[in-house]
Amino acid sequence: MSEHRYTLAVIVGSTREGRFAPVVTDWFTRHTANHRDIDVDVIDLDTIRPYELRYGSEEYDAFAERVAAADAFVVITPEYNHSFPAPLKHAIDLLRAQWQAKPVGFVSYGGISGGLRAVEQLRLVFAELHAMTVRETVSFALAGNLFDDDGQLHDPAPAHQAADALLHQLGWWALALRDARAARPYGA
Template structure:
């Protein structure tokens, strides 16, 4: 395994019935896994399956979730914008853990109405900063996302989102490799 290969956890932040998040997450996971310039293993953590409100410290399910987050070198959070913020199950899932997030990069892909979910992203940046994670500057944002994808989950015009996703992946790769090397040299101290 290359020293530049890393594990990217894609966190699907919506659990709402009828959610659009899987369409966006599947597009990005395929793009990241198949990209020729980035050596990445993708782990999709769907909060609808994880069910963070049901996780209890000490349970097997909690340990599994914590291990997946701990083993990730970087994260991409897929978030909608609900009422100018991000979903409560996403906040709960983030708050369940602490050291597992530290000294790792986080990127964002958002979607929503005309704002494209960017207000949710700005709030998530504050949350991850408190957890000593590094958020990358570039994001992928889909305004009125349900109009941008076809019935099979493909982008009607892939160029803008693909370019933004590639920039996001470049930044995440740099930070993932740099921070993993730093953690290997010295334990992170919060």
């Protein structure tokens, strides 16, 4: 593996029936294919089922290993009632050291705010875990109106530009923090 490649875990935060998250996730992961230095691991909480994870179980250990193996994260979150989904909070809270000294970016969607209120709250949660959130985000206000029936954006340029800025920042921090953790293990 090239020293400039990194593993990006894309965490799909919604588990609701009929969720819009797969549309946003598919768009984002297709876009990351343009960045050849990224290995993507999609961690869909609908599949992981965080409320069923029990410490020491195979499923818990597999989830913890995937988070630990990531050099950076993108959390894809909707905004529900001015916040982020409860299963996402539970999944984050299941682990601690696996998040530390790693960068986190956000792709959000929702009503008129585009999920940004959920993102601001998630920044506080990740700060407590000693993770570093990047400033650039991708936000989809009234997301259902922005995508066609095939999951393609009607006007892709602004979202692609925002995603590139996000991935540029994440990549820099992912490599810098990976090097720092290798040189001197992080202890909180």
